[in-house]
Amino acid sequence: MKVLHYIPSFSVTTETFIYDQVVALERGGVESAVLTAKRLNVHSRPFDKVYTAPIKSIINPRITQAFALRLQLLPFMIDYKTWARVIEEFKPDVIHCHTGNAVKTWMHVNDKLGFNIPTLASLHGSDVNSEPLIRPKYRAVLEEAGKKPFIKWTVPSAFLKQKCMLNLGTPENKISVVHNAFNPIFLAEQQKKALDELRIISVGRFIGCKGHTFLIDAFSLLLNRYPNATLTLVGGGELESQLKAQAEALNIDQKITFIEQVQHAQLPKLLGSHNVYVQPSIRDEITFQEESFGVAALEAMAVGLATVVSECGGLTELASLTDTDAVAVVPQKDASAIATAVGQLFDRQACLSPSERDKVGALFSSQTNTSAILTLFNQLLSEK
Template sequence: MVLSDHYLTFVKDQVELLAKTFAHTDVYVRYHPATEISRVLSIPRLKSFRKDSLIDRTNLPGNVSIHPTPLFYLPCDHQFKRVGERYYNTVKNRLQRSGAYPDLVHAHFIWPNGFVGAMLKKEYGIPFVVTAHGYDIYDLPFRDAEWKERIEAILNAADVVITVSNSNRECVERLNVTAPVKVVPNGFRHDQFYPMGTETCRKTLNLPVDRKILLSVGNLVEVKGHTYLIDAMSEVVRERMDVLCLIVGRGELKHRLEKKISSLGLEQYVRLVGGKPHSEIPLWMNASNVFVLPSLRESFGIVQVEAMACGKPVVATKNGGSEEIVTPGKTGLLCDAADPQGLAESIVRAIDAPWDASAIADEVGPYSWASIGKEISWTYSSLI
């Protein structure tokens, strides 16, 4: 059994890769049934939690079943703390009705999915693995004493704790956790992300062939740092005017970012192109000259690995995850987070630098799912 927040791409890829090692895999996808409440209360953040937008069943193996699991709560910390028991009861009731109990539970994100996994282990003795992906380990346990206690309890209930980066593991080490901890990064699909002809991809996407294209991919939320990227572009265009920055993603900051682009007079240099299907992202990456990740915080940042797999240099901030992936001067450049001037300087340098696309693509070979899957499969085998 897999427990996940939405059917995130890195979870979907992992499930599809490992499904062949099991007779059957049930994936419980937690979602917020907020279509109507978001319309009535005008809460943009909730609109992304609609059931129909969460489940990508493309190429789903026949032995994998997806169970959309609604969990309603108001978007505030107090409410979020109280959802664990309700979520567990929902999953437990479904299991009891089916009579099919899993041989192993893998929960992605500690809360509330990890709580459900811990309870299933306690009640039924099912081996339990939890992956700490991001805010659930660098943010939640350090908000207050209550969060710290419950996150520690979940991690200590696990047979194995997986984190996706060394920076995440350092967060675990700041807690009172005795369960074994392994660093297993997210992977990329090497059959989708590989070098393609830049001009061909640009023509397919109807993009100009005579511009230096910068690409950023990520939800339009504060932590992704797009506001600093837009500020940086106002500096970049002082140096050269043949640039075009494309930001792929959707989110609550769309209108604010659009206003910022307009106020800085960057309409010809920065475009918000909206969210795109993950299967289309390789085209956008191959159409670019440089990939930019301006995040304030990243646990790992799979998009930069995917860009490098396409042979593209990465300009990233020192955000916790990128320092483990980007090798300055070889696969990209690093700069301080929340520093538009430093980001602009790095972007200009990256545009002008001679990069070896093949060497960049080769560098991320160990992050392919073919390699990462072996480590996860071994973990499962050791517990069953």
């Protein structure tokens, strides 16, 4: 079987799960190639067969994006000749589109060149719960794609499946829930047991839907009881200055470490040096973004950390699937509830047991993930 993966930017640092899936499929015997508009992280994300079909540039990247997305001119900016050449040369049995923007581009290519190749469309989060609500043309293209007989869809959670049906009108029987996998390096790391002080960590971009402001408020409350506690925020993003200002205003900035970026291979060790992980995500009322699944929280659980997640998107679903009292669920935007849950987990030195970590590993393993994807590839081919 030959699969051409279309990934608009290959590979974005925060899309480790996409890169890992492509690599796992290749290692599992699927002859794979990647087609991308922009090649990123070449040395840290190597892959042998990568084709590039850049979107036609207009002055600079920001203006190019504005023309492509806001002015809805993407169909006129696609390099159709390169697409035709790559498909003729590689001769894929299946096209696998990763993200809604990948689906949108592929639909324009398909309509222009008339391929109708069996297609698996994998959506992951904002491409379902945010972009369809703020980009009418995007929604229209993906709604039309949902009617195509040669396309099946995947999402990482039942929550996102419902959003896909609601926001894109995708038929329920065409959508499969395929949980994201995490890298087994997280199971290989063990949380340090000799931590006498409360050490909290959270991983995620500094954007509104991640809810960091509520975690900082919760941490301020926790310091009244645990004066030697620390908080590590790993992410970087547009709200970094605002979050630092909040910490300074609360006079707790010396207790908080902001880390813009950590190499994925180094993240397990960093997680293991803490004892509580918090994912305080919220529904952003401006962008409509919600947490679709929660890979970062899953990685913390795999290391063994007690974990607090908010009732946001797929996080509640993730907590129920892991089924352990080392994971607590709290209401959104509730700093007091976050502080209470963190304190309770720390006081009883909660962590995931070896058997609970094994369960997490089995449910969200690369093998489980790729097996589900392979099943969908074969279904597409059998229905061709």
